[in-house]
Amino acid sequence: MTNEQPNGTTQVVKMNKSYTVLISLVVALGGFLLGFDSAVISGAVKGITTYFEMTDAMLGFAVGCVIFGAMAGNLMAGPLSDRFGRKSVLIIVAALFAVSASWSALATGYTEFIIARIIGGVGIGGAILIAPIYIAEIAPPKLRGSLVSFNQLNIVIGISVAYFSNYFLVNIEGEAWRWMLGVEAIPAIIYFLALFTVPKSPRWLIQQLNKIELARKILVKIGGEAYAEATIVEIQKGMEREDSKGRLADLFQSKYGTIMIIALGIAFFQQITGINAIFYYAPTIFEQAGGSTDSSFLQAIVVGLTNLVFTLVAIWLIDKLGRKPLLIIGTSAMTIALLMATLAFNNATYRFDQESLSKISNTETQVALAALEGQEFDGQKVLFEAIEGRLTADQFLDFKRNQITNFIQINATLVLIAILLYVAAFAISLGPVMWTLISEVFPTKIKGIAISVVGFFNSLVSFSVTQIFPWELSNLGPTATFAIYAGLSLLALLFVKRFVIETKGRSLEEVEELLIRK
Structure with a gap:
């Protein structure tokens, strides 16, 4: 590759590509843990619901509180990484993942389980922001795009591995959910130890500590003497041009109005269309479609692999x-x-027949519903009206959560195809494109604070979706739930066509010129 020198000439630079790739792969393990932690709870939903005797609201919070923690991580990670360094924050993130996995697997009370999950969420909030920032700062310009994409790819791989792990652990003797959650401690410890082998960000060393010689040694190892010298000059020139740091108040200036509409709109629609509800509750959805526990976990694996393949696309x-x-x-x-x-x-x-009634685990419920043998109901609303008066409140809740799958007659293949199409469509669009787009539309001055705010907002919406999803399934039924998400996806399409601009092929300066109001 070539680097432009201060005198305007160019010099050929031989990059140590393998070294840079290795560093990026190590750091991108944070993305793997993020994806694994986000998806592994899907297999534990039934186990933790029974063990901790959760209501719908308690279950929604137990699953969604990890995003609550991520919001805190979003807000803290940026300032902490500026003060203590990207590497230091990532080491803390790895430790948080290990603590969260171990504690949630050993928890005996609902409150301590929630605390353990929130700790993992703080790790997620830190990893999703700092890992790509570190890679972008360590990577040469010609490699930056592909190396930063390692993080997004690892998130998807982590989700897929979580589904595989749940599938193989679901029938383990004893409380399988503990093993599902606890196994994450292994890659977290590996990540923690591996991070000590990577260097500190040379840009951070120069910008925050003025340690030019230490940064030079790292840059020489990446691209040689000429590359190191040119990069140091570039960083110092950039510091001279930055007359002031971006502040939160800057985001509310009218000239940034179009940018904020695009960024916050995409962040909103990425989560409100239900992707994390699908990932967190995939086995539950497939069981609602009449699948067995084993088949629902296997189908969740297919969901994860679909997400991986189409992220590569x-x-x-x-x-x-x-x-x-x-x-x-x-x-x-x-x-x-x-x-x-x-x-x-x-x-x-x-349909209520002898075979389906015999599958009800609660004897009292079975006796109460025996009078319905031979009847068939069109839709959940009619079904619930027919049985609610026959059962106690606890029996009715158990029926909606666990027993209804014994009676449903549905085109399960259509449900599977629909979920796979949805995941594939998300994986080629809102999933990866959102983070790419918001990294391009914000000017350098406000980029750090702006991405933290957008990340926080994105996590807030995600938390809201995962919090209410169990209630939606139990009270509105899957028909209304999916209809709501379909309507929101249509609104997302209209928003994209109306507000989003194309940034492909444009320099960041051209994008800034196009979007900032004079």
């Missing part, structure tokens, strides 16, 4: 096809997929 297409076309294609397909799921559940019937 997105990485391949994002600089070829562009950001806006991917968003339009993705949100359109998401809307279609969610409508398919809505249709499948809307056409489902619930």
Whole structure:
């Protein structure tokens, strides 16, 4: 590759690509833990619900509180990494993941389980911001795009591995949910130890500590003497141009109005369309469609692999096809997929016969519903009206959560296809494109504080979705739940077509010129 020198000439630089890739892979393990921690709870939902005797609200908080912790991590990670360094914060993040996994697996009370989950959430909030920042600062310009994408790829791999892990642990003797949650401590400890082998960010060393010689040694190892010298000059010039630091108040200036609409809008629709509800509750959704526990966990694995494959497709297409076309294609397909799921559940019937009644685990419930043998109901609303008066409140809740799958007659294949299409569409659009887009639309002066604010808002929306999803399934039923998400996906499509600009092929200065109001 070439580097421009201060006198305007260019000099060929031989990059130590393998060293830089190795550093990036180590740091990107934070993305793996983020993805694993986010998805592993899906397999433990039934176990923790029973063990801690959770209501719908308690379950929603137990699953969603990790995002509550992530919001705190979003707010703290940026300032802490500026003060103590990217590497130091990532080491703390790895420790938080290890503590969270171990404690949540050993928890005997609901409160301590929640605390353990929130600790993991703080780790997630730190990892999602600091890992890509570190990689971007350590990577040479020609490698930056592909190396930063390691983090997003590792998030998806972590989600897939969590589904595989849950599948193999679900039938383990004893309380399988403890093993599902605790196994995360192994990669977390590996990550913690591996981080001590990576250098500190040379840009941070110069900008925050003025340790030019230490930074030079790291840069020489990455690209040689000429590359190190040119990079140091570039960093120092950038420091001279920065007349002031961005402040939170700057985000509310009218000239940034269009940028904030795009960034906050994309952050909102990325989560409100239900992706984390699908990831967190995948086995529950497939059981609602009449699948057995084993088959529902296997189908969740397929969901994870679909997410992985189409994330690779997105990485391949994002600089070829562009950001806006991917968003339009993705949100359109998401809307279609969610409508398919809505249709499948809307056409489902619930049949009471001797075989289905015999599968009810609670004897009192079985006796109370025996009079319905031979009847068939069209839709959950009619079904619930017929049985609610026959059961106690606890029995009715148990029926909605656990027993209803014994009676449903549904096109389960259509549900699976719909979920896979939805995940594939998300993986090529709102998933990876959001973070790429918001890193491009904000000017350098406000980029750090702006991305922290957008990340916090994104986590807040995600928390809200995962908090109410169990209540939606139990009280509105899957038909209404998926119909709501379909409507929100359609709104996302309209938002993209109206507000989002194409940034492919434009320099950051051109994007800034296009978006900032004079």
